[in-house]
Amino acid sequence: MEKQANNSIKQTQYTTRLYLKLLLLLLFTANGFAQETSFEDGKDYILGGLSVTGLQSYNEQTVKTYTGLRVGQPITIPGDEISAVIKKLWSLELFSNVEMYYTKIEGNEIFLELNILERPTLSNVTVYGVKKRKVEDIINDTDLKKGKKITESLIANTKNYLQNKYKKQGFLNAQVQIVTASDTTGTNTENMVINVKKGDKVKIRNIVFDGNEKLGDKRLQKSLKNTKKKKFYRFWKKSKFIEADYKEDLSSLVDAYAERGYRDARVLNDTFVKVDENNIDLRIKVEEGDKYYFGDINFVGNSVYTDRQLSQILGIRKGATYNGVLLKKRIADDTKPDGQDLTNLYQNNGYLFSSINPVEVSAVNDTIDFEIRIIEGKETFLDHVTVVGNDKTNDHVIFRELRTRPGQKYSKDNIVRSIRELGQLGFFDAEQIAPDIQNPDPNAGTVDVQYSLVESGSSQIELQGGFGGGGFIGTLGLSFSNFSLKNIFNGEAYKPVPMGDGQTFALRLQASRTFRVYSLNFSEPWLGGKKPVRFNLSLSRTQQFATNFNNQGRIDVDRDRGFAITGVSAGLAKRVQWPDDFFTISHSLAYQLYDFNDFNNGLFNFGNGSSNSLSYTLGISRSSQGPSRIFPLSGSNFELTAKFTPPYSWFSGKDFKQIKTDINDITTRLFELGPTPGTIEEQIEFNELSNELERLEEERFKLLEFYKIKFKGDWYTNLVDKLVLRTNAEFGFLGSYNNDIGAVPFERFFVGGDGLGNFTLDGRDVVQLRGYENSSLTPFSINPITGNQERDGGTIYNKFSLELRYPLTLKPSASIYALSFLEAGNAFNNFSEYNPFELKRSAGVGLRIFMPAFGLLGIDFGYGFDRDANPNSTGPSGWQTHFIIGQQF
Known part of the structure; x- marks a missing residue:
């Protein structure tokens, strides 16, 4: 209060002094000075002194320097110098008042006083009526930073910006009030309070068309893509009124007429009627005009392409209904960078500077003739x-x-x-x-x-732990997709590893009490550096140990008994030019050693011995999906692979027919005896037959022979905005050269669940089908030795799915998209049981998050409508939750 009183006294003293000066000036001019010297013409003086009054936060010398006036300089009073100084100071928008006075005149010297009134400075901004997390955005968007000068235009612009912002979101009744108040904690500072009352969104109750006879109301309403009237079932397109969208939709309405021949159609007027605070009616009056047809279309100025070639691209024939929208797209389709139009025809063949313009040359009755005028320009x-x-x-x-x-x-x-x-x-x-x-x-x-370009993370780390399979499971995975092998011995290149050459290096270790997995993969996409020939090398080692339950119900692990797979594979894949350059042909050679040591898990009927697999795989693929591999908007991806082993049985000389007969006889007898024979003699017989069965099975599968055909196709269709439909179809078949040997116990198809392969490296394909437990759609069989029902894996499967995707964000730090899906598929024991229409169905929703450092993470909630393959299942699978880690995109 004391400070305010002092300021008031100073202001009174200043006003009194100002009035005295004005009085002296009037007396001075009344004594004849004004008669001798015309103020209109101005009089020349020497500036004897300049003082600045009214300052609160600025330095007086700084203001003097900015005026450009110097003591001792000639100056004309009144004159351009004083006007320029005042104008210059006003332009700063730092002062609310600028005035210049002279205090005295001594001879030819004049002494001036510059009086200014500083604008208050913004100290703090408080916003009411919006969520706290939105306040910072409002302050940034309106540039209401601390220290900014408060002007009338700042307040008006802020108010208009916020009102327009919320009106664009459908809050037509939004009101914004802005007040300022003195902040006593600072010098000439004020606080600002912004009160936002958005109100409810204004909805469109009804849309009424007037003057339309050729096109019905439904057709016109459909043309308004973003302006829809209120319906209880409308979710995707809201019925709120947004002026910018509405104006754009009026152009779409005119285009709807133009597509049907009504070239002269136009909107005569449009108004909206306020029904109440939350609802409006739109009234649109149109003039349709007459229907027109295309007449002659002639090309002028073309030398690179013939009229016939251009006509084929244009695709419009004489007599067709006039379609202005189609004509524009065939000239230049701005919605598709790779559209089939005349502009792209020229620009794809070197004529960047070409221009193409359709011109109406005559309109007789209902027929319009066109000239397509082409300036080809110089080849670029x-x-x-x-x-x-x-x-x-x-x-x-x-x-x-x-x-x-x-x-x-x-x-x-x-x-x-x-x-x-x-x-x-x-x-x-x-x-x-x-x-x-x-x-x-x-x-x-x-x-x-x-x-x-903007670099994104190209390395991923997988570090996780959990409980499963009877104990703790730890996983360490490192994947570098932009690796540089040539710098592996260059210490300066480790940031943290050598990067930059586009190679892939992945190392994965996983272990628990019951198993261990080691795998290493290396890939060079341009072998030799001159052609797109990809080289792949993979090494893997899996160990699974036997387990038993002890008397306390806990799992005991026997590391002397187990099953091991050692594998190595190498491959080459080359991009080819035919049928087009999206195709790739790949070749790979792989060897796996399956080693059993007193281990029988039901999938194999022998627990000792080994199997060997030497296979060649031929693959043909076409990948045009893009532009991003994480969230493709368009294109497709097809892959057909055929995996073969040599047909050893054709030249081995073994009598596999007799081996098969012996196996069938022994299996039948084992089932008769049962897993727990009653007498000692039966127990001895059971053990002898079990050992013989294992020997025969090992002999049958010592050298694995099979062929395996797989097909997978994905189509990506951009429906609207970035809403994408992914259509998927898959098929797989495992066959044998010799029916007496039959299908091998490896390389099979396990359908159902999240589709993650876990630690299995026995060549199996783990096929995702959400809404069911992992591998639950895989056929069962009875182990003749243990008598247990166990999943052997199918030899044939098919699957279909529809997935609707929409991105929430596609930023480099994290790409997130939501999805919904419909899936159907099944696996079968053999081809004779195969029925492509006997499918297990599911539906659900999910979420995917891709972070460069961790890869793809996700969760799906799926509902299975059918029972799984377990013979004991009685009802539908129901709801299942699936966690996705590192799955294919």
Whole structure:
């Protein structure tokens, strides 16, 4: 209060002094000075002194310096110098009042006083009516930073911005009030309070059309993509009124007429009627005009392509109903970078500077004739191709994927394809790959292209622990998808490992009391560095130990008994140019040693001995999905593989028919005796037959022979915005060359569950089918030795799925998308039992999170509508929860 009183006294003293000065000035001019010197013409003086009054926070000398006035300089009063100083100070928007006075005149010297009134400074902002997490966004968007000068325009602009912001969101009744109050804790500072009253969203109760006879109300309502009237069942498109969307939809309404021949259709007027605080009615009056048809369409200025070639791309024939929207798309389709249109035809073949314009040359009755006027321009070639933003990835890894090279003809299609290839690498954020066309020179016919990249994490670590299989399971996995093998002995390249050459190196260790898994994988995508030939090398070792339950019900592990798989595989995959350059042909050679030591888990009828598998795999695949491999928006991915072993039985000389007969006879007798024979003689016979069965089984599968055919196809369809439909179909078949040997106990199909392979490396395919427990759709069989029902794996399966995906965020730090799915599939013992329509169905929802450091994580909730393959199951599988870790995209 004392401070305010002092300020008031000072202001009174200043006002009194000002009035005295004005009085002296009037007396002075009344004595004849004004008659001798015209103020209109101005009089020349020497500036004798300048003082600044009214300052509260600024330094007087700083203001004097900014005016540009210097003591001793000539000055005209009144004149341009004083006007310029006042205008200059006003332009700063730091002062609410600026005035210049002269205090005295001594001879030809004049003394001036600059009086200013500072604008208050913003101290603090409080926002009411919005969520706390939104306050910071409002302050940032309106630039209400501490220390900012408070002006009328700042308050008005802030109020208008917030009201428009909420109106765009459908809050048409939004009100914003802004008040300021003095902050006594600072000098000339004020606090600001913003009170936001959004109210309820205004909904569209009804949309009324007037003047429409050719197109019905339903057709016109459908053309309004984002403006919908209120319906109880409407979820996807809300019925709120957003002015920007509404104006855009009015253009879509006119396009709906133009697509049906009504070229002259227009919206005469549109209004909305307020029904109540929360509802409005829209009234749209249209004028339809007459229906038109295409007449002659002639091409002018074309020399590169013939009229016939251009007509085929245009696809519009004389006599067809006029369609202005289609004509525009066939000239240049802005919605598709790779669209089939005339502009892309030229730009994909070197004519960057071409221009194509359709011109109406006549309109007689209901027929419109067109000329397609073409300026082809000079053929364009790429001069420089550069990349920026790759801090980790070496340039040669990027350039080898580009379809644009210096000296080549300019091709828009090649640029689009280059974006896809860079996105598929997984080293960069696919959403931020931006080609920049630079230095276009129509006279020289050259242009530069620069690709701007944003590096994303290309290494993943898997470190987890949990309980399962009777004990603790620990996993350590390291995956480097941008590895550099040549720098492995270069200590300076470890950041934390050598990176940048696009190679893949993965190491995974998993262990528990009952099993151990070691695997190492290396991949070089450009073997030799000149052609896209991928080399893969994989080493693996799995050990599974025998277990028994002790008297306390706990699991005892016997490490002297177990089952081990040792495997090595190498492969080459080459991208080919035919049928198109999305195809890849792959070859791989693999060897697995299956070693049993007094171990029988039901899948194999022998517990001692070994099996050997030497196989060759031929694969044909086509992958055009993109642009991102994490969340593809379009394209497809097909893969057909055929895996073969040599047909050893054809030249081994063994009588497998007799072996099969002996096995069947022994199996029948074992079932008769049962797993627990009653007499000593039967027990002896049971043991002898069991040993003989194991010997025969080992002999039958000493050298594994089989062939395995698999097909998998994925289609990605962009429905609207970034809503994507993924359609999937899969099929697999495991066959044998010799019916007397039959299907091998390895390489089988286990259907159901999350689709994660866990630690099994016996060649099996673990097929995801959500809504069911893991492998629960796999056929059962009875072990003749133990008498237990056990899953042997199917030899044939098929699966179909529909998955609707929508991204929540696709940022480099984390890509998150939600999904819903419908799935159906099943596995069968053999081809004679196969029925492609006997499917187990499920539906559900899920969420996926991809973080570069940890890979893909997710959760699915699926409901199985059918019972699983267990003979004891009586009802549907019901709800199942699946956790996804590191699964394929």
